[in-house]
Amino acid sequence: MSQPLATLITGASSGIGAALARQLAAKEQQTLVLVARRKDKLETLANELRSQHGVRVEVIGLDLEQVGAATQLISEVEKLGLSVDMLINNAGFGLNDNFGDMPLERIQGMMQLNMVALSELCHAVLPSMRERKQGRIMNIASVAAFQACPNFAVYGATKSYVLMFSEALAAEEKKNGIKVLAVCPGATATEFHDVAGNGGTFMMKIMDTPETVAKTALCAMKCGCPMVVTGLLNKPLPFIIRLMPRRCMTWMAGKLAAR
Numbered sequence: 001m002s003q004p005l006a007t008l009i010t011g012a013s014s015g016i017g018a019a020l021a022r023q024l025a026a027k028e029q030q031t032l033v034l035v036a037r038r039k040d041k042l043e044t045l046a047n048e049l050r051s052q053h054g055v056r057v058e059v060i061g062l063d064l065e066q067v068g069a070a071t072q073l074i075s076e077v078e079k080l081g082l083s084v085d086m087l088i089n090n091a092g093f094g095l096n097d098n099f100g101d102m103p104l105e106r107i108q109g110m111m112q113l114n115m116v117a118l119s120e121l122c123h124a125v126l127p128s129m130r131e132r133k134q135g136r137i138m139n140i141a142s143v144a145a146f147q148a149c150p151n152f153a154v155y156g157a158t159k160s161y162v163l164m165f166s167e168a169l170a171a172e173e174k175k176n177g178i179k180v181l182a183v184c185p186g187a188t189a190t191e192f193h194d195v196a197g198n199g200g201t202f203m204m205k206i207m208d209t210p211e212t213v214a215k216t217a218l219c220a221m222k223c224g225c226p227m228v229v230t231g232l233l234n235k236p237l238p239f240i241i242r243l244m245p246r247r248c249m250t251w252m253a254g255k256l257a258a259r
C-alpha cells in the first residue's frame, strides 16, 4: 500500500514558512510536516492548524545548518510513515555586513542552510516523486538572486544559486511530472530583518507581508511556473536588470542594504 502524502515545510516557525503552512492547511487536506529549530513555536502553530482545519500536522525540531541534517530529516519523515509530495525549502537567513567582517562559522552556516541542505532535500525527495510521476518543490530564493549585493555578498550569492538550480531542476523534472518553482520575494516583514541586522535600511520601508508572498507563491506553484517574483514593485526587476549596466545594479543593491 502506498504511504500517505505530506507537505514538508522548512523554516515554518515564523514569517513566510508559517504563512505558507496556514494557507496550505486552509486549502489542502494534506498532512503537514513543519521543521525549524524552535520546536515550541512549531507546536503552537501545529495546534492552531489542527484545531482550525482538522489536518494532521507533525513537527520536527532540527538545525538544518548541521552537516547531515537533511538526511536525518528525511529519515524522520519516513519514520512517520509519510512520503513527501510537496517540499518547501523555505528556511534561510542572511547577514547584513561586509564579508570580511563576518565570522566564518556564520558564513559556513548560511551556505549550508541556504544551498546545501536545500539541494540535499531536493535530491532525497525526487526518487519517490518520479515513481509517482507527481510532486512539487518550492524553493524560496529572493530578489537578491538577480544581482550582486554589497553587504549581503554571500546571502545574495546563495540565493542566485537557489534560483539557477531551481530553474534548471524545473526543466529537468518536467518530463517526470514534477513541478519546481523558485520564489523571489522582495523585502518582507518577517524576523529575517532582525536576524540579518537590517534596522535603518531603505528596504525596511518597502516591505510586503508574508501572507502576500505565500499567496503569490502558492498560486505560481499551481500554474506550474518555474519562477515567480512577488510584490508589484519587484516584478519588473528581472527585465530592468537585463537593460542596466551590472555596476549600476550592484550600486543600487548596496544602497538598499546600507545602514
Ligand SMILES: NC(=O)c1ccc[n+]([C@@H]2O[C@H](COP(=O)([O-])OP(=O)(O)OC[C@H]3O[C@@H](n4cnc5c(N)ncnc54)[C@H](OP(=O)(O)O)[C@@H]3O)[C@@H](O)[C@H]2O)c1
Pocket (backbone or CB within 6 Å): 010, 011, 012, 013, 014, 015, 016, 017, 035, 036, 037, 038, 039, 041, 062, 063, 064, 065, 066, 090, 091, 092, 093, 094, 113, 140, 141, 142, 143, 184, 185, 186, 187, 188, 189, 190, 191, 192, 193, 195, 210
Ligand atoms: N523577509 C525577507 O525580506 C525575505 C526576502 C527574500 C527572501 N527571503 C527568504 O525567505 C525565507 C524565509 O524567511 P523569512 O523572511 O520568513 O524569515 P524568518 O521569519 O526569519 O524565517 C526563517 C525561518 O527559517 C528557520 N531557520 C533559520 N535557521 C534555521 C536552521 N539553522 N535550521 C532550521 N531552520 C532554520 C527559522 O526557524 P528557527 O529560527 O526556529 O530555526 C524560521 O522559521 C528565507 O529563505 C529568506 O532568505 C526573505
